[in-house]
Amino acid sequence: MKDIPVHQLKERASTGLEMWHYQIGDIGGDDKPMDAHRDDHYIFFLVEDGSASLMIDFTEVVFSKGMLYYVLPGQVHHGVGYQKAGGWFLAVDTMLIPPDCRKVFEGSLVLQQPHLLNDEQIKQCSGLLNLLYQRYLDDDQLPFNLSVVHSLLQSFIGIMAGCYTCPENPNVQMSRPMEIVQQFKRLLVDNICSVKSPSAYAGMLKVSESYLNESLKKITGLSVSYWILNEAVLEAKRLLYYSQLNVKEIAHKLGYDDHTYFSRIFKKAEGITPLSFRATYRK
Known part of the structure; x- marks a missing residue:
C-alpha cells in the first residue's frame, strides 16, 4: 500500500500563504477531485454561497453558506462536491498561526465542526478577506x-x-491515542526550546516511547521525531521572521549549541538556509 501523500505549502508558495476566491462552478465537472492526502499546513474556508463537503479522516463534513471551517496539518482529507460552493480558500504555513490560536484549533476533543456566522460576522470576514486578497495579489x-x-x-x-x-x-469520549496526541502537542509547543527527545516527552506523558510513536502515527500518520523537528523548525521560522536575532542566537535559543548543525537541519527541512528564509519573508 502506498503512503498517503503529504502536500507541502513551500512547493506552491514562498511567503507562507496561498489563497483564492472561487465561485460556484469554478471547478469544472471534468476535473477530478483531488485524491486523499495530508497537508503540512492549515487550510481555512469561508463558504459564501452554495454548499460543499469534505471527507476528513473517514468522516464527511458538510458546510453551507455562512460557514467557517479549517483542516489541520496531518488530517487526511479530500473534497466531495466542492464545485457546488463559492467562497474563500486559504492555505497557511503553521508558523503564521499564533501559538494561542493553534491551541484553540488543535484542542478540539472531536473532529472540528463548521462554525455558522451571523450576517454581521459574514460581512466583516468577507471585507477583511477581500482586503487581504488585494494585498496578496499586489507586487511583492x-x-x-x-x-x-x-x-x-x-x-x-x-x-x-x-x-x-x-x-x-x-x-464526548475520545480515544486514548487521540488524547495522547493532543497532550503531546500541547507539551511540544511549551517545551520545544528545551526538550527534543522522544523519550522525554513519553516520560512526561507517562507512556512508553513506542506507544507515543504508535499513537502519533495512527492519528497523524507521522512519527514523534517528525513532529519534534517540525515544531523546532516552526519556532526557528517565527524567530527568523519576527525577531532581530542572528542565526547563532536563534540556534542557542532553540537549544542547539552548534549553530552550524542547526543551519543544516533547517536547510534539510525547508530547502533553503535560515538567512535565505529570512530574506524571502522580509522582502
Whole structure:
C-alpha cells in the first residue's frame, strides 16, 4: 500500500500563504477531485454561497453558506462536491498561526465542526478577506506589503480562533491515542526550546516511547521525531521572521549549541538556509 501523500505549502508558495476566491462552478465537472492526502499546513474556508463537503479522516463534513471551517496539518482529507460552493480558500504555513490560536484549533476533543456566522460576522470576514486578497495579489516589491499581508491574515485567524473558542461537549469520549496526541502537542509547543527527545516527552506523558510513536502515527500518520523537528523548525521560522536575532542566537535559543548543525537541519527541512528564509519573508 502506498503512503498517503503529504502536500507541502513551500512547493506552491514562498511567503507562507496561498489563497483564492472561487465561485460556484469554478471547478469544472471534468476535473477530478483531488485524491486523499495530508497537508503540512492549515487550510481555512469561508463558504459564501452554495454548499460543499469534505471527507476528513473517514468522516464527511458538510458546510453551507455562512460557514467557517479549517483542516489541520496531518488530517487526511479530500473534497466531495466542492464545485457546488463559492467562497474563500486559504492555505497557511503553521508558523503564521499564533501559538494561542493553534491551541484553540488543535484542542478540539472531536473532529472540528463548521462554525455558522451571523450576517454581521459574514460581512466583516468577507471585507477583511477581500482586503487581504488585494494585498496578496499586489507586487511583492511594494514597501511593507508582505508585512501587511501577514498582519491582515493574522487578524482573520484571530477571528476564526475566537469563533472556535467554546466549551467542549463533556459527554464526548475520545480515544486514548487521540488524547495522547493532543497532550503531546500541547507539551511540544511549551517545551520545544528545551526538550527534543522522544523519550522525554513519553516520560512526561507517562507512556512508553513506542506507544507515543504508535499513537502519533495512527492519528497523524507521522512519527514523534517528525513532529519534534517540525515544531523546532516552526519556532526557528517565527524567530527568523519576527525577531532581530542572528542565526547563532536563534540556534542557542532553540537549544542547539552548534549553530552550524542547526543551519543544516533547517536547510534539510525547508530547502533553503535560515538567512535565505529570512530574506524571502522580509522582502
